[in-house]
Amino acid sequence: MKKPAQDEYSSFYSGYINSLPETDILKLIADQKTELIAISNNINEEKSKYRYAANKWSIRELIGHLIDCERIFSYRILRFSRGDLQNELPGFDENVYIAKSKYHETEFGKLVEELILLRSATVIQLQSLTEEEVNFWGVANKNKITVRALIYIIAGHTNHHISILKERYL
DSSP: OOOOOGGGSOGGGHHHHHTSOSSOHHHHHHHHHHHHHHHHTTOOTTGGGOOSSTTSOOHHHHHHHHHHHHHHHHHHHHHHHTTOOSSOBOOOOHHHHHHHSOGGGSOHHHHHHHHHHHHHHHHHHHHTOOHHHHTOEEEETTEEEEHHHHHHHHHHHHHHHHHHIIIIIO
């Protein structure tokens, strides 16, 4: 699957998509699961409460953010790949989602387990898409976007937060 063209997504997502190498994107997404497991194996319950600065998310909340985004982007993929193109999907405010969540109080191991199971489901979902479905367009957060772009956003967004975990938390 080739990278999406710039007109397939909002410029907001350019950083995520442009940061990705030319590669088998589905393999990269599957491999991210292994990397997330390896990183989480080096974080104990106490460390998972760490915030690198005041008013920044804890490691638990960052993992929760990945869970939220994986669900939202996968749902958008489901809707658009099924041809539900006439209904615009709303945006979301990740900071409000985290503030309303209980991720910081949730056992770290349970959060990691949820993220890994969710990623496994996402991989299966993405593997089932046809070339035609990958090219479908929809509207989310008032912006036109293709299923292909959403797939790349999942990968780029996860890489972005893996980098933040390594640079600022560990």
